[in-house]
Amino acid sequence: MRCLLIDDDVPTVEVLRDIVRWNDYGISQVVAAYNILEAKTCFDDGAPDLIICDIEMPRGSGIEMIQWVREQGYDCAFIFFTCHESFEFASTALTYNADSYLIKPLDERKLEEALLRSVEALKRRRTLGEYSKHGLTWLRNKDLVEKSFWSDVLTSTLSTRPDLIQEEILRRDLPFSANQKFTLVLISVAASEIDEHWNASVFYYALSNLGSEVMFDRPNPDRVIPYKQNNQIYHAIIIDGGTDAQKLKANGERLVRLCRQYLKCVATCYISEEKNISELAQCKAELEQTNMSNLIFRGIVHFQNDRFQYDTTETYALDTQLYTMLFAQKDKLQIVNRLKNTLERLAAQNKLDAVTLHLVREDFLQVVYAFLAQNNIQAHRLFSDDVAERLLQRSDHSVFDFMKWAHLITEKTIETLKETLQSEGVVERAKRFIHENYHWDMSRDDVAASVFLTPDYLSKTFKNETGMSIIEYLNAHRIEMAKRMLVERPVSIGAVATETGFDNLSYFSTVFKKLTGETPNAYRAKHKPDH
Template identity: 60%
Template sequence: MRCMLIDDDIPTVEALLGIVNWDEFGITEVQTAHNIQDAKQLFDNGEPDLIICDIEMPRGSGIDMIKWARDRQYEGGFIFLTCHESFSFASKAISYDADSYLVKPLDKQELEAALRKSMDTLKKKMMMGEYSKMGLAWLKNKDLVERGFWSDVLTATLSPRIHLIQSEVQKRELSLSVHTEYILFLVSVPRSQIEREWDESIFHYALSNLISEILISQVSLGRIIAYQVDNVFYNAILIESKIDMKWLQDSAENIILMCRQYLKCTATCYFSEKTTVSGLSQIKTELEQLDESNIIFRGKVHLPNEPFHYDITERFTLDIELFTMLFVQKEKVQIVNRLKKELELLTSLNKLDSTTLHSIREDFLQVVYSLLSRQHIQAHRLFADDVTQALVQKADSSVFDFMKWAEALTDKTVDSIKEVLQSEGVVERAKRFIQENYRQDLSREDVAASVYLTADYLAKVFKNETGQTVKEYLNDYRIRAAKQMLIESTASIGEIAMDAGFDTISYFSTVFKKLTGETPIAYRSKHKTVR
């Protein structure tokens, strides 16, 4: 077999050539390159069986190299070297099916272990190569056909009636019986339980690969179906009921452990009761509903007929008076910390079910809405942004999501109340909105909405602060803009009226004369500047 070493650091290449007994791994030829361009030229002259490549190089990265090679259907081994760990590099390496990811300075034993792993993988691929192309295509197609069948069963695309399922089995030439009993094994990972650096598609691919590798000895790939519902990644696995349940539970524990260790996420596993093919879609729906209601029992294996044990003998009630006082005092940190402690205590006592979490959310909103109403702030406008709306949608799904929503709500509420209490700040923001949008068809309500206040309350604050109504200030600003245009441009009176935000020339002329004492034509004639 042939190996290619790619590293811009020449001493590193020489050290690798010297410390590894290449013959021991069946490698008879080692080529070297110090940049990606030279490596590609060597590659075109003859594909190596294994590539060992530094990630960070000045004239092209290792990620560029593996992408280039994989785009050319290269199926050989790939080992990455790097000077420091990088989550971004690691996730991309996974997506391009790299064998290993080693951090410099290299440990000889780790390097040899990586080489051994790559060689074993290559040998398996060579054994597979002994099958004919037709045979390989059939094997791949068989898994795809079977996965498509199970996906249709689980989503109820196929009718649950036995004779229709049997007809579909025969049509797709699958070797399975509709009377066999199955266990549905569901692996769930909410989006909030994975690190935000992950790209969703790459994470989904990595999760499915990890599950497949753990179960592959007993479960065919055609029976592992990956899908996504809203913000939750699922893998549904169809298991024949005759399987060793001890092995299955151990595998589930291993999936949770490996997800936490390698994918940095929290996976939860659910097992259904035994059912025939016709009952699988209903079972899937029930497991998804169970997962949706799971607030505090994540990262565990849940067996059938073992419900979550919540202590709900006494329902929790949020201390509304306390939280109202903290909001009045504008103690953002104390509000969030107190709420977090309440949830942690309820979790430790197994008292936090989905109903309790929802009731806490409603009580918390009651405090917020009451305070906003006192300050004439319109909540539906204050919380209308996309970020807040996205947090609202997920607030009841987990403690983590609830706290993200509560913290964002607290920040917006306290900051808005502070701005209202500092009326000068509100008026200045309203003025700025008028100045930036005076050309538009603005109403008093539009200006009030821009600062999250009711129109009546803004009118009162604005009048007290400026001595003008909102409409008077708007017209005054428009006339100031029009005066400058009359002096500096050659546009017609009608064009200037429209540009300044007036609907008609007559109304523009009326307002202009009222505020300046002369008509627009007379003003231009008097002040025209020769440029």
């Protein structure tokens, strides 16, 4: 298909070219025009399938453009955008069968939704046009006609006015009326959990057939609408009103079980209340929102009014000290396994809602960023690639997605640190050992052993490079840590001495005064926050 962009603002046209993944909508060619006259000449090479057009331009308006297109008999999908909301503009645009009316600045998500609706509606119009020409084909493909109707209903392509819905039903010669009620059954499968050996189109086909057979006891593809949104593969199934709720639940449970058995995936089933056709699109959106908030009650059947019972009486906080220690030990397996066990325990206790998963993610990121900063590694460069960004965006969708993201972050963090350590000189590695272990009893021999050198050789090298002996450097670092503790923590001087590696309070005070010119008590009094 071919798309024509019309706007007198060149940057807007360039942005549209760049931000839209045109191939996803079946569009292989995008051409641009900067006024109406120029746009009309583009039709010399054939009419475009889709036109995206500004309304207000100095050399002819978008309304004039769509009027000309319709007068020429061209069947193009049409999306308008403008800087100003105007009922007059919008109503005129709809009169000429415009598909969407967007307000600048363009919202990328709304633009993508408008593109999808417009392209799908164009395909259906053209299909229906073929049916109109060939009555026999219409009859033989009645299921496709009905499928397109339900797709239009669920994507809000059709009006929600009952009289207009009834007109559309009559136009398509469908065997029901606008005042009938229906139940929406929504099947959800996380795309990230689907076996990698599945071809996407084959999986859609298999799940559609399975859903049709289970819910209708026969193939009925015109009532099964598959689509993908927010990393979720959905199948919306339209059931006639009056169907027994317990039968629907039993069929849903059977479908979930068969998905696990044959498709090797975890499917979750949501069953709506009975709704008018005009209410089904909103109902679908509500069930999708319910699914996005469902982290642990998956693989089962839920009715629309069910509420997930989470125990959130206490806010959960990750043990950041533990994970800081595990990162310092470079123990990737322990980090990932402890995270997994923590989430599984919270899920088993019904404490893992979307908010809690988000808090765990933020606590874990805090540990990672602090650890990287301590080791002079820039996090934004480490995690700015497409894979890391995509996994981060999906990490709050499910425990599975969270663990994929956490595994990547842990792997990158520790492997980058190892590479950094390998590139460091011997003195830098000795300093790092001191920084990581200063609170323990430590000698010159311990430091030398950490870098696999003799004490005498390391001492000489260390002194030449830093101007200090190993023990002088160790004491200086300990005093720096002690100064921070004296200001930030309300603990005794003895506790500060012990936690910074001094086993003798008198010696600690002597070294402290020698390096700072003040006693520990005087330093605290001088630098405490309320001073």
